[in-house]
Amino acid sequence: MKSVTAVALAIQLLGSFSLAAQETPAVDFRNDRMFSIPADRLVRDSSGTPLVGENYLAQLHYGPVGASESSLNPVTAAPASFRPATTDRPGTWNGGYRVLSGFFAGQTVTLQVRVWDGSLADSYDEAVNLGAGQYGKSLPFSFFIPPPTPPPFFWYIENFRGFTLVPEPSLIGLAVLGFIGLWLVKRRA
Numbered sequence: 001m002k003s004v005t006a007v008a009l010a011i012q013l014l015g016s017f018s019l020a021a022q023e024t025p026a027v028d029f030r031n032d033r034m035f036s037i038p039a040d041r042l043v044r045d046s047s048g049t050p051l052v053g054e055n056y057l058a059q060l061h062y063g064p065v066g067a068s069e070s071s072l073n074p075v076t077a078a079p080a081s082f083r084p085a086t087t088d089r090p091g092t093w094n095g096g097y098r099v100l101s102g103f104f105a106g107q108t109v110t111l112q113v114r115v116w117d118g119s120l121a122d123s124y125d126e127a128v129n130l131g132a133g134q135y136g137k138s139l140p141f142s143f144f145i146p147p148p149t150p151p152p153f154f155w156y157i158e159n160f161r162g163f164t165l166v167p168e169p170s171l172i173g174l175a176v177l178g179f180i181g182l183w184l185v186k187r188r189a
Contacts (some may be wrong), residue, residue, distance in 0.1 A: 025103050026143040027111065029060050029080060032094035036153060041160055042091030043082070043115055046134050046167040050091030055119040056082040058093040061112045062100055062143075068127035069140060071101070072112050075099060079118065091162065097155070105147045111157065113138040115165060136165035 031041040043051045043058070057079035061072035080093040103109055114124035117133035127135040138160060146154035 021133040032092040042162040044164040057118040134165035
């Protein structure tokens with residue numbers, strides 16, 4: 001009788017885990033994994049150097065397949081910081097699992113990574129609106145939410161591709177004004 005009870009309890013626990021996993025699907029939000037498809041997944045600063053600095057933050061945004069970038073929502077977890085300048089893995093952030101609320105195992109979602117300098121702005125949108133420092137975003141990419149107990153690599157952001165941050169618009173504006181000034185001086189001469 002004890003073995004039947006133990007088996008029934010085990011089945012109930014597995015069923016509960018399966019239901020919980022389906023109710024709170026997640027993604028492994030890290031770009032430094034051993035991905036099965038080789039690709040550049042590093043984030044670079046505006047000069048093309050892999051990004052470092054714990055002031056830089058990466059936030060995962062998500063939504064249904066085919067959603068526009070403007071309709072993607074940030075996950076509820078805090079943004080992940082990039083690694084310090086002394087790291088042996090520049091261009092990567094300190095991530096972890098992120099919950100994709102409102103979706104279930106077996107569904108495909110659209111994801112996007114947005115990065116900004118957290119010492120200058122509280123969010124990516126604020127950084128863009130203020131023109132604060134360097135910021136950038138990945139191309140939207142798809143993610144298939146795996147069943148509750150797959151191998152760990154099923155949770156990886158396999159379709160994520162690296163990108164380069166853009167400098168604050170004021171630097172670009174100053175450069176343009178400088179070129180216009182030089183052109184005007186040369187034209188006068």
